Amino acid sequence: MKLLIIEDEVKTGEYLKLGLTEAGYMVDLVQDGRVGLQYALEQSYDLIILDVMLPGLNGWQIIQQLRTQQRLMPVLFLSAKDQVEDRIRGLELGADDYLVKPFSFAELLARIRIILRRGAGTNEVTLLYVADLELDLLRRRASRGGKKIVLTAKEFSLLELLMRRKNEVLPRSLIASQVWDMNFDSDTNVIDVAMRRLRAKVDDDFEVKLIHTIRGMGYVLEEPESTL
């Protein structure tokens, strides 16, 4: 997976590149709009991360150029402009997502994965497995090591999200949005409480812990290092 970052703020660009490289992507970083457009036209990228305010050409112009030249790779906007009109404009011009600065890296990573997975097409699974944890989506049943786990409807959705996106760190805001459709930050620790309760049901009685808190990032459900 090859990504192109067009971002004129040096520090932001460098850290994004570092973070995404460590997340396993090939990353090119460009600081100027014109050069960025050239890169985007000459090479094939799976995703372009685009700042709106850029020297040379701005983000709107770049995406317009790309789309008029039938380059349909996904584009994710990063912008300091938090105006509904801007967001709508970005999406109208054919962007796939729009993140407002300051954003958390975990959030960006989660969204990049959503966009890249979109193209791959999800095969309709009805059973999810992680280690000995099993989720039956049809019967709405969860079990671990053959023992049934009783979950509320929302806990089930939460576990499904964690399992479908295992090994990915999911920020709290994304969890709130995906599970409860709450698209704003609550000023409470409600997500932490909900996760704690889910953990109590999923991990507490077992030696191997599957759900982990990554401080300052979010939560991840990880397969333990394979023990053959």
Add this chain to the structure above:
Amino acid sequence: MIKRFSLTVRLAFLYVTTSILLLVGLGLLVSQMVETHFDEQDAYDLQDKLQLIQNVVGTSDSVPFLIGRLDDVVHNHRNLYVKLERNSQLIYGSTDSAITKFPLMNEFTPNQMLKWRKEGYTYHGICQNGLLADTAKSKIDICVAIDTEHHQHFIHTVGQSLAVYILIASLLAGVIGIGVAHKGLAPLRTMKQQAQSIRSLKLDAQMPVDSVPVEMADLASSLNAMLARLQSDYRKISEFSSDIAHELRTPITNLLTETQVAISQPRSAEAYREILASNAEEFQRLGRMISDMLFLAKAEHGLVLPSVETIQVADEITALFEFYEALAEERQVHLVQIGDATLSGDRLMLRRAFSNILSNALKYAEAKSDIRVEVFTSGAYVHVQMTNSGATISEASIPRLFDRFYRADTSRTNLSADGVGLGLAITKSIVEMHHGEICVTSAANQTQFTLRFPCQPVVS
């Protein structure tokens, strides 16, 4: 008007135009009356003379005799011209030139005064038949005319005098008009000077109200009201800026201290990870705070609702209860929902507004108590009431509860998941965006927030 003239010029112009119209009208009326008067006088004179001549004709038995008598009658009337014809044959002319003064006979209507000009003079004349007292009773056409020159001259002089008078009066009216307008607009100039002296830091300057005419007093008091509003807004913005600076100072100081302590000596990777994670949490809180402050700033600039739809309030409350379910169980608080109503507004924003109130209630609710959310329509308003049992909010805090960064409990340290005291301010601005109101009462360990929205759809 292509060029924009000053109010003074416009008023003076109107004044002058009005004066000219009035004076010219008066002048025309006077001229017309004088002329009519002269015409009537001439007609009367002519009839008089005509009758006299008719008498002479009617009592003369032959033309020569008639002519002799006519000369006697006519010659002491200056400016009187007489012409007699019989069968279109001239039989008498009062002077040699008299016959040349008359137009053709057929232009006359019997007994109607005719006005005509000839050789630069204006005449009034009249024709009528008379019967000679001869045996044949022969018909004589009698024409009488007078030279109206001195009347014309008089009318002309009057006209000229009027014109000169009108000209002078108009100029005078112009001068007076400019003076009056200038004086009348003096309060405006005073206001202008006042306005020029107003600076953002000194918005308390006032426009004069008592010393100006009524119409301008209205303007002045409106301007004063505007200044008062601006002043309060300006003060709010200033406060907001200083609030922001203060609120940012603490977390930034923490971050800086923590980071600098961390790099002051080598540590284990684990310790670094701890510090960075703690920093990340602090940064996330900062980011949230900045987003919230931007939201408030935009709301105060009259942010329009991004989208308006019809919302079942109960559905939103249910969704929020599901969201806060885990938290409520942990705090051993029971969530109770009663009633439903329809609202039109922005779903995300309303949800956020309700969420802030609910999370606030959860924060302060006693264990094993109920949080009741009642939704009902009363009159033209939809009410959403959230009640929780918990410590009574002090009287002093109530009015400040919706202020930015206000925390009722000043001693309370900023818990990691806690907001920065913007939640209720955001709720209030969202409610106001929907043309609603929010109020809070707290007594006997019961705190109740009431959100009231108008039933009729909000215009985005």
